[in-house]
Amino acid sequence: MMELPLVFMAGALGSAHCVGMCGGFALMIGANSAGAMYNLGRQLVYSLGRLFTYVFLGLVCVHAGQRLAAWSSSAIWISAGLAIVAGCFLLFQAGSIFLIWPRRWTGSGGTPCLAGGFVGTFLRAPGLTNAFLAGILTGFLPCGLLYGMLALAASTASLSQGALTMAVFASGTMPLMVATGLGGSLLGVSLRRRVYLVAGFCVLLAGVVSVARGVTALRHLPGENPAAACPLCR
Amino acid sequence: MTLGTDRHRPCDFCGLPTGFSAAATGPVYCCYGCRFAAGVTGAQGESGQSRWMLTRLGLAIFFTMNVMVFSMALWSTDAFGQGALADPRSRVLWDLFRYLSLLFSLPVVFLLGGPLVESAVADLKQGRPGSDLLLVIGVLASFGYSVSALLGGSTHIYFEVACGVLVAVTLGRWLEAIGKQRTVDSLKSLAKLLPDRVRVSTSDGEDWRDLNNVQPNDILRVLAGERIPLDGVVVERPAFVDEQLITGESQPALKRPGEAVHGGSLNLEGELVLRVTAAASEGTLRRLISAVQSAAETKGQSQRLADIVSTWFLPVVGLLALLAFYLNYQVGAGPQSGILAALAVVVIACPCALGLATPMALWTAMGRAAISGVMFHDPEALEKLSKTETILLDKTGTVTTGSAKLVRTLLESSEPEDRVRSIAASAARSSKHILAERLAAEFASQRSFPTTVIEHLPGRGIVCRVEGVPDDVLMGSRRFLESRGVSMDGEVSATSKAAEAEDLGWMYLAWGGQARAAFAFEETIRPQAHELIRLAGERRIAVRVITGDRPARASKLSELLGIDVEGGLLPDEKLARIHEARNRTRGSVVMVGDGINDAPALAAADVGIAMGTGADVSREAADICLLSNDLARIIWAIQLSQRAVRTIRYNLAWAFAYNVVGIGLALTGLLNPIFAAFAMAASGILVIGNSLRLNNFPEPDSFANTSASLGDSSDATGGTHKMNDRSLVAYWAAS
Numbered sequence: 001m002m003e004l005p006l007v008f009m010a011g012a013l014g015s016a017h018c019v020g021m022c023g024g025f026a027l028m029i030g031a032n033s034a035g036a037m038y039n040l041g042r043q044l045v046y047s048l049g050r051l052f053t054y055v056f057l058g059l060v061c062v063h064a065g066q067r068l069a070a071w072s073s074s075a076i077w078i079s080a081g082l083a084i085v086a087g088c089f090l091l092f093q094a095g096s097i098f099l100i101w102p103r104r105w106t107g108s109g110g111t112p113c114l115a116g117g118f119v120g121t122f123l124r125a126p127g128l129t130n131a132f133l134a135g136i137l138t139g140f141l142p143c144g145l146l147y148g149m150l151a152l153a154a155s156t157a158s159l160s161q162g163a164l165t166m167a168v169f170a171s172g173t174m175p176l177m178v179a180t181g182l183g184g185s186l187l188g189v190s191l192r193r194r195v196y197l198v199a200g201f202c203v204l205l206a207g208v209v210s211v212a213r214g215v216t217a218l219r220h221l222p223g224e225n226p227a228a229a230c231p232l233c234r
Numbered sequence: 235m236t237l238g239t240d241r242h243r244p245c246d247f248c249g250l251p252t253g254f255s256a257a258a259t260g261p262v263y264c265c266y267g268c269r270f271a272a273g274v275t276g277a278q279g280e281s282g283q284s285r286w287m288l289t290r291l292g293l294a295i296f297f298t299m300n301v302m303v304f305s306m307a308l309w310s311t312d313a314f315g316q317g318a319l320a321d322p323r324s325r326v327l328w329d330l331f332r333y334l335s336l337l338f339s340l341p342v343v344f345l346l347g348g349p350l351v352e353s354a355v356a357d358l359k360q361g362r363p364g365s366d367l368l369l370v371i372g373v374l375a376s377f378g379y380s381v382s383a384l385l386g387g388s389t390h391i392y393f394e395v396a397c398g399v400l401v402a403v404t405l406g407r408w409l410e411a412i413g414k415q416r417t418v419d420s421l422k423s424l425a426k427l428l429p430d431r432v433r434v435s436t437s438d439g440e441d442w443r444d445l446n447n448v449q450p451n452d453i454l455r456v457l458a459g460e461r462i463p464l465d466g467v468v469v470e471r472p473a474f475v476d477e478q479l480i481t482g483e484s485q486p487a488l489k490r491p492g493e494a495v496h497g498g499s500l501n502l503e504g505e506l507v508l509r510v511t512a513a514a515s516e517g518t519l520r521r522l523i524s525a526v527q528s529a530a531e532t533k534g535q536s537q538r539l540a541d542i543v544s545t546w547f548l549p550v551v552g553l554l555a556l557l558a559f560y561l562n563y564q565v566g567a568g569p570q571s572g573i574l575a576a577l578a579v580v581v582i583a584c585p586c587a588l589g590l591a592t593p594m595a596l597w598t599a600m601g602r603a604a605i606s607g608v609m610f611h612d613p614e615a616l617e618k619l620s621k622t623e624t625i626l627l628d629k630t631g632t633v634t635t636g637s638a639k640l641v642r643t644l645l646e647s648s649e650p651e652d653r654v655r656s657i658a659a660s661a662a663r664s665s666k667h668i669l670a671e672r673l674a675a676e677f678a679s680q681r682s683f684p685t686t687v688i689e690h691l692p693g694r695g696i697v698c699r700v701e702g703v704p705d706d707v708l709m710g711s712r713r714f715l716e717s718r719g720v721s722m723d724g725e726v727s728a729t730s731k732a733a734e735a736e737d738l739g740w741m742y743l744a745w746g747g748q749a750r751a752a753f754a755f756e757e758t759i760r761p762q763a764h765e766l767i768r769l770a771g772e773r774r775i776a777v778r779v780i781t782g783d784r785p786a787r788a789s790k791l792s793e794l795l796g797i798d799v800e801g802g803l804l805p806d807e808k809l810a811r812i813h814e815a816r817n818r819t820r821g822s823v824v825m826v827g828d829g830i831n832d833a834p835a836l837a838a839a840d841v842g843i844a845m846g847t848g849a850d851v852s853r854e855a856a857d858i859c860l861l862s863n864d865l866a867r868i869i870w871a872i873q874l875s876q877r878a879v880r881t882i883r884y885n886l887a888w889a890f891a892y893n894v895v896g897i898g899l900a901l902t903g904l905l906n907p908i909f910a911a912f913a914m915a916a917s918g919i920l921v922i923g924n925s926l927r928l929n930n931f932p933e934p935d936s937f938a939n940t941s942a943s944l945g946d947s948s949d950a951t952g953g954t955h956k957m958n959d960r961s962l963v964a965y966w967a968a969s
Contacts, residue, residue, distance in 0.1 A: 056299045063306040121288050133292035136299070159307060 004168050006206040007149065011172020013199030025138050026181030028123040029131055036182065042131040043181040044174075049135020051170035054146070057139070058166030061154035069157065083214030086151030090207030093148045094200050148203065152210055263353075290345045291404055297345075298397040300338040304331045305394040332391060336384055339393035343377055346400040363548055365580070368555065372577035373399055376907070379573050390570045398908035399581055406915020413922035414594065428497065428519065432463045435507070445514050456506040464497040465517045466508035473504040525609055551583045554897060562903040575903040582896035582910040587917040591885035594925035599878035602931050607861035608871045615857035618840045620875040622775055623821030625766075625868065626812060628835070629781035629791065629799070630739075631668045631828040632845050634757035635863070638669055638739060640676045642754035644726045652681075654751050657700050658743045660685045661709040665696045668828070669741045669755050670709065692833070693782045693805045705746045711782075712742060720744045726752045739783065759794060766865040767797055773869070780811050780835075805834060812838045826868065843868060870934035878928055885921045892917045 029046045030039050065082055119141075122134035149169045153162035308331050347370070354366035377396040384391050434443045435453040445463055448454070453469065456462050462475070474486040477499040486502050489495050495508060498519040514520065555576040563572035596613040603610055610616055627633050645654050659677035662670040664687045688706060689697040695710015697718075708715055712730075716722055720742075722731075730740055730752040743751040770777045779799040781788055788801025803811065812835055815823045825832070825839030836842025836856050844856035845863055860867055896913060899905040 052296075052299070056303060059303055059306055063309070122292060125289075129293075130289065133289065133296065136296055137292065 004165065006202050006209065007152070007165055008168050008172040009202040010145065010149070010199055010206055011169040012175060013202060025123055025134070026177050029134065030181040039182060040178070042128060043178040045128045046131045046135040046181070047170070047174045047177055049132040049137075050139040050173070050177075051135075051167060053136050053139025054149075054166040054170040055163050057146075057150055058153035058162045059159055061150045062156065062159050062162035065154040065157055080214040082151065082155035082157070083210050086148065086155045087207045087209070087211030087214060089151045090148040090203050090210060093145055094204035094207060098197070098200050145203070148207075152206065155210065155214070287349075290349075291401075291408070294342045294345045294397070294401055294404070297338045297342045298394070298401045301335050301342070301394050301397050304335045304338070307331055308335075332384055335391060335393040336381065339377070339397045342397040342400055343373075346404050347373065350400070350404070365547070365551070365583070368548070368551060368580040369399070369403060372555070372573075372580040372907075375573050376577050379570055383570065390568065392570065392574060395574060395577065395907045399577065399911040402908065402911030402915050403581070406911070406918060409915070410590070410918045410922055413919065413926060414590075416926060428463050428514070429461060448510055448513065450510050450513060452510045454508050454510060456501045456508065458501055458503050458505065460501055462495050462497055462499050462501055462506065462508070464510050464514060465512040466495055466497075466510045468493050468495060468506060469509050470507040471504055473506045474502040475506075476500040476502050522604070522609070525611070547583075551580060554583065554901065555579045558901045558903070561901065565903070571903055574907055575900060575905075577907040578900035578903075578905045578910045579897060581907050581914055582900050582905065583893060587889035587914075587921045588886070588893060590918060590921050590925075591889050592882050594922055595878050595881040595885060595928060598925045598928040599874055599881075599931075602928055603871060603874055606867070606870070606934060607864075608867060608874075609859040609861065610857070611859070612857050615841050616875045616878055618822045619824065619858070619872055620879040621821040622824050622841070622872050623819040624776045624778070624815050625770060625824045625826060626815060626835075626839065627763075627777065627779045627865075628825075628827035628832050629779050629783055629788075630757070632760075632826055632865070633763045633779055633791070633795070634759055638672045638755035638757045640672060640753055641756045644729050644752040644754075646724065646726050646748070646750040649750060654743070656681045656683060657703060657707060657745070658709070658751055658753070660700045661696065661698055661707050661743065664698050665690070665709060667693075667695075667710075669739060669753070670696075672755060673741065673753055703745050707743070707745045709741065709743050712740065715742050715744050715749060719747060720749055721747055722749055724749050726750065730754070739787070759791070760863060760865060762863070762865040763795060766868060767795060769866060769869040773872075775869075775872070780808050782808070805832070808832070808835045809838050816840065824868070826865070864934070867934050874928070874931050877931060881924055881928060885924055888924075889917065889921060 026043060026046065029042050068082075119134065119137045122130045122137060125134075146169075149166060153165040156162045156165060308328065350366055350373075351370055354364070354370050357364045357366060373396050376392050376399075380391040380393050380396070383389075428445060430445055431442045432445055432448055433455045434441050434448060435455060440455065448464060454463065454466065458473075468489050468491045470491060472488055472490045475489050475495055476486050477496060489506075494511070495506070496519070497512075497514075497517040512518075558575040558579045559572035561572075562575040563569055565571075593613075596616055599616055600610045600613065630638075645651050655677060659674060659680040660682040662674040662677065663682060664685050665671070665674075683701040683703075685698050685700045685707075687696055687698045691710070691714070695708060695714040697706050697708050700707045708718055708720060712722060712727070727742070727749045730742075739755040739757060741753045741755070742749050743753075767777050777797050779788070779791060779795070779797065780803055781791075781799065781801050782803050782805070783801050785801040788799040792799035800811065812823060812825055816839075822840035824841045824843060825835050826843045826845060827833075827836055828845055836844060841858060842856045843858045843860060845860050845865070858871065892913070896905065896910065900910060
C-alpha cells in the first residue's frame with residue numbers, strides 16, 4: 001500500500017479545510033475545559049472518537065465491498081473496479097479543491113439538521129466520555145474527503161488494510177484539529193488555503209495511484225496474482 | 235368546528251394530539267420518541283438527568299459500532315472464511331469475537347431497552363398496547379436466542395441485530411420527536427417575542443416587573459422600537475404601531491389616546507403610555523396561539539381514520555409476525571431465521587410514517603398560514619379549501635372597504651334636528667351593521683339615549699326601544715322598513731328615492747310609522763378585490779358577489795369588477811345561492827364575508843372565510859379567519875392548502891408503499907431487521923421533513939409589496955420593524 005503516506009498527508013493537509021468546517025467543534029470541546037492539560041486530553045479523546053468512527057465506516061465499506069465481491073464471481077474485477085471508482089472520486093475531490101469545478105454546497109437554507117442538537121449536547125458537555133461520544137458522532141458528518149478515503153478503504157478488499165487506511169487518514173487529521181482546539185487558529189485563513197491546495201496534490205496523487213492500481217489489475221487475466229503484476233502494489 | 239368530544243390531550247413534548255383523553259393523568263406522550271426527547275430536554279438545560287438520556291444513546295451507539303465490527307469480522311471471508319477455522323489460532327480469535335459481541339451488546343440492551351420497556355408498560359397501563367410492546371418482544375427474542383446459541387456453540391448469533399434495531403429505533407424516533415416539535419415551534423416562538431419584563435408606572439415613579447405579574451389597569455410605558463407586551467388602551471400621546479404580527483396588516487396604524495392596541499404589536503414611533511386591559515394569559519397573542527393549537531387538537535377525518543387503523547394495527551402486525559416466524563421456520567432455516575423475520579416485520583410495520591403523514595402536514599400548513607395572518611379553525615377546512623372551485627363574496631365589508639363614508643343626511647323637518655340625530659346615534663350604536671357602525675362613529679359626539687334592542691335581523695335592520703321615544707325605533711333598509719309597515723311617502727323618503735339611482739347606500743331611521751331620517755353612504759372597493767379576481771381567473775376559480783344591496787348597485791359593481799354580482803338577496807336567498815353553487819360543482823364553495831352579518835352563509839358554504847377579523851379569531855361561523863383585509867390572501871391560502879394536500883398524498887403514498895413492500899420483504903425473511911429499523915426511521919423522518927417544507931411556503935405577494943413600502947416609510951425609526959414577522963422570530967430566537 002504505497003498510498004498510505006499519501007493518505008496520511010491528505011489527512012494532515014486536508015484538515016486545513018476540516019478546520020474550517022470541524023474546527024468549530026474542536027473549539028467547543030476546548031471551551032469547557034479548565035486547564036491546558038485537561039483540554040489536551042479532551043482534544044485527543046475527541047479525535048480518537050473520530051478515528052473510531054472513521055475506522056468503523058472503513059470496515060463497513062470493506063465489508064460491503066466483500067459482499068459485492070462474493071456476490072459476483074470475479075472478485076478481482078470488483079476490487080479493481082472499486083479501486084478505479086475510489087481513484088476517480090479522489091480525483092473529483094482534488095478537482096474541487098483546485099476549484100476546477102465548484103464545490104456543491106448543500107445545507108444552505110432549508111431547515112437545519114435535526115440531529116444538530118444531539119451532537120451539540122455532547123460537544124458542550126464536560127467530561128472525557130462526552131468528548132469521546134462527540135467525536136464518534138461528528139465522525140459521521142458528511143465530508144467529501146472522507147468519502148474518497150472510504151472508497152479507497154473499500155478497494156483494499158481487506159478488513160485490516162481498510163481499517164489501517166482509515167486509521168492513517170484519521171491520524172493525519174489529528175495534529176491540526178488538536179492544535180486548533182488547543183490554541184484557536186494557529187494558521188491564518190490565507191495560509192490554510194495554501195496548505196489546502198498542497199493537500200489537493202496529495203489527494204490527486206492518491207487518486208492517480210488508485211486508478212492506476214485498478215487499471216493494472218484489470219489488464220491482467222484473472223488467475224494471475226494482480227498484486228504481483230502491479231508495479232505500484234508490491 | 236368539532237370541539238368537545240374530539241379533544242385529546244396534546245403530547246407533553248411536541249404538542250401534537252395524542253390518543254389519550256383529556257382526563258389522562260401524568261405526562262402524556264404521543265410516541266416513544268417524544269418520551270425519550272422529553273427525557274433529554276425535560277430537566278431543563280444541561281443538567282445531569284437530561285444529559286444522561288443522551289449519553290445513554292451515545293454510549294449505545296459506541297457499543298453497537300463495536301458489536302458490528304466484531305460481527306463483520308466474523309462474517310468476513312478474509313479473516314475466517316474458507317476453512318480458516320481449522321487453524322487453532324483463528325479459532326480462538328473467532329470465539330473471542332463472539333463473546334465480545336455478547337459483552338458489548340449487553341450495555342446496549344440495558345441502556346436503550348430500559349426506556350423502551352418503560353414506554354411499552356406505560357402504553358399497557360393506559361390499556362392501549364402499541365408497537366413498542368412488539369418491538370420489546372422481538373428484540374428480547376433475538377437477543378435471548380443469540381445468547382443460547384452462543385453458549386450452545388452454534389454459529390448463528392445475532393447480537394448486532396438486537397443492538398442495531400434498538401439504536402436505530404431510538405435514534406429515529408428521537409429525531410422524529412424533534413422534528414414534530416419543530417412544527418409547533420414556529421407558533422410558540424411568537425409568544426417568545428413578548429418581553430419578559432415590562433416598565434410599569436407606579437405612584438412613586440417606574441418599576442420593572444415580570445410580564446406575568448402585570449394586572450389589568452396597570453400603566454405601562456413602551457418606547458419606540460419596543461414590542462407592546464400586553465393588550466391595552468393608549469393613555470397618552472398618539473403613536474404609530476405595526477400590528478402585522480396580530481392583524482397581518484403591514485401598514486403602520488396610528489393609535490390615538492383611547493384606542494386599543496394589541497400585545498405583540500411593535501411601537502414604531504413615539505413613546506406609548508398604555509393602560510393594560512388583559513393579563514398575559516388572556517391577551518390577544520395568547521388567544522391567537524391557542525386558537526391554532528385547539529384547531530390542531532381537533533381531529534380531522536383522515537386523523538380519525540388513522541385512529542381506527544391503529545386499533546387494528548397491533549393484532550394484525552402480531553399475526554403477520556407469527557406468520558413470518560412460521561414461514562421462515564418451516565422453510566428450514568431454523569428458528570433463528572424465524573425470529574429475525576418476525577422481528578423485521580415488527581420493526582418495518584411501525585405505523586409511525588403512516589400516522590404522521592396527515593397530521594404533520596396539516597399542522598405545519600396551519601402554523602404557516604397563521605404566521606401570515608390566516609387562521610384555520612379546523613384542519614378539515616384546509617382539505618376542503620384545496621378543492622375550491624367557486625368563491626362567493628359578500629359585498630359590504632368584503633369587496634368594499636368596511637369604512638363607508640357618510641355623504642348625505644336627510645332629516646325630517648318636523649322634528650328637532652338634534653333629537654333625530656341623537657336617536658339615530660342611539661340606534662346605530664346598538665347595531666353591528668357596517669353602515670350603522672359608521673353612522674355611530676360619525677355621530678360620536680352626539681348625545682345618546684338608553685337603548686334596548688328588541689329585534690336584530692342580520693342584513694336588514696334592527697328594531698329597538700329608545701328612551702324618550704314612545705314607539706319602536708326602526709333602523710335599516712328601505713325594504714325592511716316597508717315590510718314593517720313604515721310609510722315611505724314622507725319628505726325624507728321621497729327625496730332619497732329620487733337620489734337612490736346614484737351609487738350610494740341608504741339607511742333609514744323611522745318611528746311611529748314614519749321615516750324620519752335617511753343617511754347615504756359611499757363605499758370604496760378594496761384594491762385587493764381586483765387582484766383576487768385576476769388570480770382566481772388564472773386558476774379557473776369562479777368568483778361571484780352575492781349581496782343584499784339593491785340590484786342597481788350590484789350591476790354597477792359588476793361593471794367595475796368584471797364579474798357576476800347578484801343583488802337584492804335576502805339572507806335566506808343568499809343561503810339558497812350557496813346551496814345551488816354547491817350542487818353545481820364537485821369542488822368546494824368558499825363563502826367570504828365579515829363573519830357577523832353573514833354568519834349563516836359562512837356556515838352553509840364548504841369553507842367560510844371571515845375577513846379582517848383582526849384579533850377576533852373566535853368567529854365561530856367561519857372555518858378560516860383572515861386577520862387582515864387582504865382578499866388576495868385567500869388565493870394564497872388556497873395555494874398553501876393545495877401544497878399541503880399534495881404533501882399529505884405524497885406522505886401517505888410513500889408510507890403506504892413503504893409498509894406494503896417492507897412487510898412483504900420481511901415476510902420472506904430477506905430483510906435484515908437492522909436495515910428495517912433504519913428504513914423505518916428514514917421513512918418517518920422523510921415524512922416529517924417533507925411536511926416541514928411547508929414552512930418554507932413563500933409569503934403572499936401583496937404582503938411583500940406592502941412590507942416594502944412600510945420599510946421605505948420607516949427607515950428613520952431604526953428599521954428593526956422592516957423585518958417581517960418570520961425574520962423577527964429568527965432574529966429574536968438568535969439574540
